[in-house]
Structures are given as structure tokens and as C-alpha cells.
Amino acid sequence: MQKVIAAAGVASRRVAENLIVEGRVTVNGEVVDALGRRVDPATDEIAVDGLPVQIDSSRRYVLLNKPTGMVSSLQDERGRRDLSEYVDRYEERLFNVGRLDAETSGLLLLTNDGDLAHVLAHPSFGVAKTYIAKVHGNVNPAVVQRLLEGVDLEDGPIAADKVRLIESSRGESLVEVTLHSGRNRIVRRMFEAVDHPVIELVRRSFGPLQLGSLPIGKTRELSKVELGGLLRMAREAKGTAQDDADEESTD
Template identity: 65%
Template sequence: MTEMDTEGVRLQKVLANAGVASRRVSEDLIVAGRVRVNGVVVTELGSRIDPETDLVDVDGVAVQLDMSKRYVILNKPTGVVSSMRDDRGRPDLRQYTDEWPERLYNVGRLDADTSGLLILTNDGDLAHVLAHPSFGVTKMYIAKVEGRVSPQTIATLTKGVELEDGPIAADKARLLDASEDFSIVELTLHSGRNRIVRRMMAEVGHPVVDLVRRRFGPLSLGPLPVGRARELTTIERGALLTLSRRDGGTEPAADDAPPRTDDPSAEE
């Protein structure tokens, strides 16, 4: 939509409605050249856009205009399966979505015996980017493992180990604590392979005792208690949408489609 269009909604009103800032401050942002529409800087206060089709960002951070989309972060407890309806009657994710009227789905999976960060949303396009390994979204885990992990083992994790389904290397690995009986290891990787952290640690001789996912892309669990869910903040939503717009231009091959959320082989 061009600056001369008379239809649509004034850009400063759109920004104010989206919670970016007051209309007056939004006008200042526009005049300062900090707002883009569809990748083009817009400085004219009379500019109108279509909130349903145009993409807006401020200082390079995407702005959510479609308010029908819901984004929720959950600190999943152990013993809960990553499914909205488990056909075996095990505890599932439905108990954490009663607060929201939309039908939400989980982005990716965590094993029943792994706790931590899960994203729940009704935004299928965003879920596609976040869940599919071809887009390289990183996840950070804290693993309690058996035995004393050595610096050499940490180096091995980042150089790579050979598993039955091929080689894998952590993007980052860090030893947080160690005793004779147990160690605490932080691992960051973008693989979506089944039980990848547990298999990597077992391969280097340190089976996982407890595993928590603390980060997913730009999101962090922070102080969110186990078993609690909350909506993302405006800043968090912006970070996720920015990520999806940056990485969403490359579609995976047809035979490399994202796993269905009810596919148990997709568990991480």
C-alpha cells in the first residue's frame, strides 16, 4: 500500500492499537524514520496501511497486527506429554489452555520426562518456522548428568559425536557445576532430532538424570514456575515474529515437511 492511498488505517493509529506506543509517540517514531512497512521506511504521517496484509516493524522489530493470533509460553512439567489430546490417557497439554478461548497447539515437542519451555499458539505460519529444523532455531537445555564431566568432554560435544542417525554437534556447550556423582551441563543446539540431548550425553558417557529446556529461540523461561503458562509480552511477540519473517522466506522441501504435533517420533 502506497503513501498516497486513501483507504486503510493511518499508520500511527495501527501502532497505537498494537500497543507499540501512544499515537503521539508513534507519530514521532514515524517522523524519525524508525518505522517500516513491508520493508520500506515510511516517514509520512498521512500514510495508511492494511493491517491484514501489510507487515510493519519498528527499529527492525516486527509488530503484531493480527490480534487474533495468540502466543503462550508454558513451563511443561515432567510426566506431561506434548500433545493436546493423548490417545493413551496420559496427562496432556489441554489443562494449560483453558484460560484462552482460541484452539492452541504446541510448537514442537518435549519428552514426557523432560520439562521446560513449550510455545503454544494458533499461528500456523510461525509454528512452521519455529518447529522445523531447516530454519535453525536454537534451543538451550540444562542437563543434570551422571558423573564428573571434564573440559575435554565439553569440547567433544561442540566438535561433534557420531550417533546411529548421523553426526551431531552442539552449537554451544558449557559446564555449570560438577561433583564426583553428578554434573550440570548447558547445551545449545538447533537440531530437532528425537531425544537428541539424552543421546548425545549418553554417547560421551554421562547419561541424563534430569533435563530442562530453558530457552527456545529468543524466548526464555525466566522465573515462570513449573506447570504455569502465560501470554508472551509485546517485546517477546515482536522477537518471535521478527525471527519468523527473517527465516520464513525459505520453504523446506516437500519431502522434509514439519512433523505433526501428534507424531511421537518428533519428540526432542
């Protein structure tokens, strides 16, 4: 197990051995404090200090600050700028998790981890996303309340999880919105419904991932802490889904 932890880049083999002896490593949720435990990277789930570790070295996770004017597909049939210019840089066959419309910039995750991508992109798991919207008009507290209480759209009602007015002056406003819906162009449609059309839109966070200071059009690989946060969220979501399925089967 210490060799696997070291190969995952978490710590040197000697440090990994110390972590195990100190009881800071779990395998499939159980503390393992004896050296020599054999693990299977394909099936076993290892965590260090409660943070999951990706022990499959073939998996890659890349954060992109997608520029405007680029579609969220690997090959666009209409010849528009697409994600191929980023994914083609890697040996692994990467794909995007979820989508951002062409005129929205910001955080987009590229990976070859299909299981993780399924959890993150599936609406039933409700991954939270935070956006900064620059909109027409001076947004007031009443508009913020409407977004929190919910607005009616053609495909059903929708309410934001959080809304924070950052700035409002000279006929424009900056608003931070957090929601877990993955519906198409949902933030733009919500602001249109309250008569404040979007001028610019940036996704700043996706689950535990933060865009930070990454420049537009640039990529970086996830840190071990970021990846651990993603894996933990995915495992918890799958566990919740399994519990729900077990409850339904016993009804």
C-alpha cells in the same frame, strides 16, 4: 497506520504518530514518515525501531514452563497428562510449537500463529535451543570437546553448538548445551553416547525466548519485545529460504 500500531499495544495513537513522523516506523521494509498511510494487517509487515509488530490482534503467543510427566500433545490417546489443561483456558485454539519429551521440563511455546509455528518448528530453519542437563558422572573437558566435535547416533552424527560445564562433583554434573537440532530426544541421546546419562533436563531458551523465573507449570504471554524478536527471526528465516529458492531456480 497509527491506529493499527496503537491497536497492537505498542504505543498510544499519539505516540504512534510521533514514531511515524520521526521515521522510526517501516512498512514492508520501507520507512514511512508521513501520517495517513493505510496498511493491511493481513499482508503488510510493520516494524518500529527495527522490531516487527504483530498487527493481527487474533494471534496469541503463550510461554509455558512445561512440567515433567506431561506429554507435548493436545490430547493424549493413552490418557496421560497433556497440554489440554493449558490451552483450554484460552478462547483461541492454541497448539504447541515443537515438542518436549514427557520427562523434560521447560520452555514450550503455545500459539495459534501457524506461519510462525512452521518456521520455528521446521528443522531447515535451525532455531537454537538451550538446555540445562543434570547428568550422571563427572563431566570433564574431554567430554565437552566430544559433544562439540560431534557424536555418532543411530540416525546420524550430531554436534552441539555450545557446551558449558556449570558444575561437576559427587558423581553428578550440570551442563548447559545449545544446539539447533530438533531430532527426537537428541540431548538425552547425546549424553548417553558419551556415557553420562541424563537425570534431569530443562529447556531454558528457544530462539530469542528465555524461560527466566517462570515457575514450573505456569504460563505467561510474550512481551512485545519477545514477540518482536520471534517475528524478526521468522521473517529473516523466510527471507533466507526464499533467497535460496531463487538461487536454485536460476541455476
